[in-house]
Amino acid sequence: METNEQMEQKVETTEEKVEPKAEAKEPEKKYTDAEVDKIVQDRLAREQKKREKEVAEAEKLAKMNEKERYDYEVSELKKELDALKAEKSRSEMMTTARHMLANDGLNVSDALISVLVTSDAEQTNEAVKAFSKLLKEEIDKGVKAQLAGGNPKKGSTSALTREQIFAIKDPNKRLKAIEENMELFNQKGN
Secondary structure, eight states: OOOHHHHHHHHHHHHHHHHHHHHHSOOOOOOOHHHHHHHHHHHHHHHHHHHHHHHHHHHHHHHSOHHHHHHHHHHHHHHHHHHHHHHHHHHHHHHHHHHHHHHTTOOOOHHHHHHHOOSSHHHHHHHHHHHHHHHHHHHHHHHHHHHOOOOOOSSOSSOOOHHHHHTOOSHHHHHHHHHHTHHHHHSTTO
16 A cells, blocks of 8 residues: 555656646636636526526426427427528528629629628529629729820920930930930931
């Protein structure tokens, strides 16, 4: 049988072995007491609401006779079925909208598609077509704006003549003046 001292030594060596492993991990997020209290209170409040709902449901069912209970359960199942059908329908419309946009060469996020999709298929179709048309128009405008350059110069802003340009002694300045006044050198008969 081990003595208390031997057991304490084993515990201490085990604790020492565990500590280096803890240091290798990233430091865990530390919460203040107030944050922990708030988290716990929020969780307790959610659980309390859930429990109250379950108790209310149980009391309601306890007061009903067998026929009423059956009718109630059927109505609850119908509500759940309707919600699932609506969710499935919305998912299918989102898929259809995604395919419509892909056929137009557009790849958009789920968040944007969810904005375009409504509960009505016809409205969704119109919204997707309008969005696609609008987006293409805006893209075309942007491309045209990028491709449109400034108008080329129609004459120089300076009143230099060919003779004045040739009179410039510095060859770099002379070349720059020629580039800026190319129309003087491109005229016929000169």
